[in-house]
Amino acid sequence: GLPSREALLQGLNPQQEEAVKHAGSPLLIVAGAGSGKTRVLSNRIAYLIATGRAHHGEILAITFTNKAAAEMRERIEALVGNRAKSMWISTFHSSCVRILRREATNVGLNSNFSIYDSTDSLRLITLVAKNLELDPKRFAPKAIQHKISALKNELIDDDAFASTANYNEPFEQAVAEVFKGYTQRLRQANAMDFDDLIAQTVYMFRAFPALAESYRRRFRHVLVDEYQDTNHAQYALVREIVGEGPQASELTVVGDSDQSIYAFRGADIRNIVEFEKDYPEARTIKLEQNYRSTQNILSAANSVISRNPNRPDKKLWTAEGDGEKIIGYVGENEHDEAQFIAKEIDRLQDEDGLRPGDVAIFYRTNAQSRSIEDVLVRVGLPYKVVGGTRFYERKEIKDALAYLRVLVNPDDDVNLRRVLNEPKRGIGDRAEGAVAALAERERTSFMAAARKADQAPGMATRSVNAVLGFVKLLDDLAEVATGSGAAAALEAVLEQTGYLAGLRASTDPQDESRVENLAELVAVVREYERDNPEGSLGEFLEQVSLVADADQIPDAPEGSSADAAAAVAEAKRMGVVTLMTLHTAKGLEFPVVFLTGMEHGLFPHQRSATDPKELAEERRLAYVGLTRARKRLYVTRSEVRSMWGQSQYNPASQFLEEIPGELVDWKREGTSRQVSGWGGASIGSNRYGGSFWGAGTARGTGASPTAGFDADVPAAVVRNRVQPQKEIVAVSVGDKVNHTSFGNGTVIGVEGSGDKTVAKVKFDVGEKRLLLRYAPLTKL
Numbered sequence: 001g002l003p004s005r006e007a008l009l010q011g012l013n014p015q016q017e018e019a020v021k022h023a024g025s026p027l028l029i030v031a032g033a034g035s036g037k038t039r040v041l042s043n044r045i046a047y048l049i050a051t052g053r054a055h056h057g058e059i060l061a062i063t064f065t066n067k068a069a070a071e072m073r074e075r076i077e078a079l080v081g082n083r084a085k086s087m088w089i090s091t092f093h094s095s096c097v098r099i100l101r102r103e104a105t106n107v108g109l110n111s112n113f114s115i116y117d118s119t120d121s122l123r124l125i126t127l128v129a130k131n132l133e134l135d136p137k138r139f140a141p142k143a144i145q146h147k148i149s150a151l152k153n154e155l156i157d158d159d160a161f162a163s164t165a166n167y168n169e170p171f172e173q174a175v176a177e178v179f180k181g182y183t184q185r186l187r188q189a190n191a192m193d194f195d196d197l198i199a200q201t202v203y204m205f206r207a208f209p210a211l212a213e214s215y216r217r218r219f220r221h222v223l224v225d226e227y228q229d230t231n232h233a234q235y236a237l238v239r240e241i242v243g244e245g246p247q248a249s250e251l252t253v254v255g256d257s258d259q260s261i262y263a264f265r266g267a268d269i270r271n272i273v274e275f276e277k278d279y280p281e282a283r284t285i286k287l288e289q290n291y292r293s294t295q296n297i298l299s300a301a302n303s304v305i306s307r308n309p310n311r312p313d314k315k316l317w318t319a320e321g322d323g324e325k326i327i328g329y330v331g332e333n334e335h336d337e338a339q340f341i342a343k344e345i346d347r348l349q350d351e352d353g354l355r356p357g358d359v360a361i362f363y364r365t366n367a368q369s370r371s372i373e374d375v376l377v378r379v380g381l382p383y384k385v386v387g388g389t390r391f392y393e394r395k396e397i398k399d400a401l402a403y404l405r406v407l408v409n410p411d412d413d414v415n416l417r418r419v420l421n422e423p424k425r426g427i428g429d430r431a432e433g434a435v436a437a438l439a440e441r442e443r444t445s446f447m448a449a450a451r452k453a454d455q456a457p458g459m460a461t462r463s464v465n466a467v468l469g470f471v472k473l474l475d476d477l478a479e480v481a482t483g484s485g486a487a488a489a490l491e492a493v494l495e496q497t498g499y500l501a502g503l504r505a506s507t508d509p510q511d512e513s514r515v516e517n518l519a520e521l522v523a524v525v526r527e528y529e530r531d532n533p534e535g536s537l538g539e540f541l542e543q544v545s546l547v548a549d550a551d552q553i554p555d556a557p558e559g560s561s562a563d564a565a566a567a568v569a570e571a572k573r574m575g576v577v578t579l580m581t582l583h584t585a586k587g588l589e590f591p592v593v594f595l596t597g598m599e600h601g602l603f604p605h606q607r608s609a610t611d612p613k614e615l616a617e618e619r620r621l622a623y624v625g626l627t628r629a630r631k632r633l634y635v636t637r638s639e640v641r642s643m644w645g646q647s648q649y650n651p652a653s654q655f656l657e658e659i660p661g662e663l664v665d666w667k668r669e670g671t672s673r674q675v676s677g678w679g680g681a682s683i684g685s686n687r688y689g690g691s692f693w694g695a696g697t698a699r700g701t702g703a704s705p706t707a708g709f710d711a712d713v714p715a716a717v718v719r720n721r722v723q724p725q726k727e728i729v730a731v732s733v734g735d736k737v738n739h740t741s742f743g744n745g746t747v748i749g750v751e752g753s754g755d756k757t758v759a760k761v762k763f764d765v766g767e768k769r770l771l772l773r774y775a776p777l778t779k780l
């Protein structure tokens with residue numbers, strides 16, 4: 001049965017009740033974090049159904065992420081039961097896919113169109129640009145892609161852009177031409193990119209008013225959560241589905257301009273600011289009571305966000321009382337920081353009966369999770385990484401480790417076959433099958449059979465060459481591994497296999513995050529070598545296997561950030577700590593929150609150094625993070641952090657300074673001075689330069705829309721990285737050299753040239769063959 005009207009209004013404050021009951025005109029609910037916006041939206045939907053004002057099929061609820069959609073469905077299901085199952089509660093993208101699949105024929109597509117992710121899209125754009133003979137150095141495909149995406153989000157299609165572009169501007173001209181070709185090719189391929197999903201739905205509704213009308217009649221109630229994060233195309237879509245005049249559907253939007261954190265995807269706070277202009281008859285309700293957090297937490301968050309310019313001041317209050325002080329901690333390094341976190345969780349379990357499921361740990365970028373994961377594993381605290389896979393389960397990490405395992409053990413068929421065509425090197429299933437058959441027949445390992453690929457029946461010459469090339473590659477890499485150690489081997493693997501190059505060429509933000517995770521893996525190996533000067537690659541791999549297998553908490557299927565809400569719910573139920581990026585944390589709440597890595601250059605991001613708008617966005621992200629906490633809030637940072645395999649001295653985040661001092665109880669204070677504002681001496685633009693990790697020139701377009709996805713990469717960091725041109729030390733026989741692990745030695749032979757120069761060096765520990773490009777070698 002359905003809950004009574006009274007039950008659905010019970011406990012709501014007068015403004016919330018008004019918002020739930022409101023009927024007729026469009027409704028805008030603007031309010032700060034934790035004031036019950038999402039709760040009101042859910043109750044309102046339940047109320048519409050319970051009072052018979054709407055059938056559940058007439059409701060379209062739109063949220064910004066799949067996680068939020070799942071969470072809302074859960075809340076509504078708790079109120080009205082199974083009806084919630086068949087309701088349209090989804091993201092903009094999934095709603096549009098659903099509509100387009102039904103109506104595809106109307107836009108000249110068939111309903112099984114494919115959806116191109118940004119990698120596919122970049123590949124196609126690169127191809128089109130190449131056919132147009134555009135110089136990729138002058139017109140980076142990635143920059144073109146970003147521009148086209150921005151245009152689509154503004155609902156400017158190729159024709160419209162062609163007629164308005166400034167043809168005296170070479171870049172605009174290039175974009176116009178590529179946009180046209182790209183659009184044609186997408187059509188030929190019966191495909192849409194992500195931006196198309198929204199834009200095409202809007203165009204379709206505009207071109208077929210009767211169709212739009214049918215959706216308006218169907219969805220009599222449209223409700224949008226996190227409205228501050230809609231871009232123009234999404235805004236227009238809402239307008240199309242709602243319609244105008246007396247026939248218009250009822251529109252409810254809720255949002256908080258202080259929590260707008262997706263400007264990099266074209267989100268426009270104006271949509272919320274101008275709502276009242278667009279819908280003159282709209283009713284606006286403000287919610288001012290926060291039900292989530294203690295006063296101390298709220299005061300800290302308010303104090304930080306109040307630094308942002310041009311925002312109306314909000315009066316958010318709570319009846320909760322002051323609560324605990326915020327606890328601050330400055331780690332000596334990221335391990336110390338992580339250890340403090342683990343200890344605190346432990347202490348709270350003992351003293352407060354806290355469960356791990358009550359705790360969330362946030363970080364700015366995905367790669368930061370690794371050091372925290374290591375400590376949690378070591379102390380045996382179960383955890384779950386949301387919106388990402390646990391470090392050692394990430395595809396790129398598994399791939400890299402698979403290579404290393406093969407170098408140690410060429411007969412490891414499983415790992416060998418995992419990377420056989422990863423990255424793609426023209427070894428298809430058939431060739432793999434032929435080699436496997438040969439191995440079977442001769443009862444040898446796959447590697448042994450691969451060495452004789454030319455004898456495998458049924459293999460095309462091209463495949464034979466591809467397989468033999470792969471064998472050669474592995475042999476070369478094995479040499480690096482024995483001669484130069486684990487870290488050099490890993491770096492060589494990533495470079496020489498083309499694995500990194502492939503990721504760098506992609507604009508998929510996930511791929512950018514993969515590069516960052518691999519950098520983190522390099523840091524892990526370097527650290528291992530430092531701590532175990534005698535350790536071999538094999539021993540390193542052994543240790544990693546232990547960490548990776550240490551706990552067997554069931555994990556969400558790989559890549560299912562869609563299930564993040566379910567994952568969070570599961571984490572809470574199972575009583576495990578939740579790890580996530582700040583961006584994924586939006587809309588959620590936890591009794592205990594750790595905000596980690598509060599460091600200048602990391603959070604706020606380096607990128608915001610030169611751009612006040614970016615800094616304001618980072619501050620909103622801080623506000624989002626701080627306001628997730630209900631009872632206890634921790635802010636932590638570390639003085640030294642290894643990034644890209646190097647130690648960085650990071651001063652405190654300015655956001656820490658913006659929290660009133662009397663609210664924070666510092667358990668350990670840093671020794672490094674606070675830097676206010678930008679330009680601190682330690683933040684030279686070269687801080688990431690000189691490392692092995694190169695970003696490739698395509699990264700430098702400055703147009704990367706990557707900040708802050710689940711898969712996040714600090715764009716500024718990326719821009720500052722240099723090409724992986726480690727200078728090759730010129731040595732000749734007789735030279736005295738120093739190797740970071742093997743100590744001093746004498747060169748007794750030199751082979752090869754350029755990148756491939758190998759030096760034979762006699763050390764105390766014995767003779768080593770070192771690939772000079774990678775060996776940490778200096779001439780004495």
Ligand code: ATP
Pocket residue numbers: 011012013016031032033034035036037038039040256259290291292586587588589627
């Ligand atoms: P955010 O801006 O972070 O998305 P929000 O405004 O959507 O926050 P909710 O998540 O809806 O806020 O609510 C925050 C918390 O306060 C939830 O735990 C919710 O159940 C609780 N809450 C909201 N309104 C009330 C109320 N009237 N009485 C008791 N608890 C409430």
Ligand code: MG
Pocket residue numbers: 037038039587
């Ligand atoms: Mg909310």
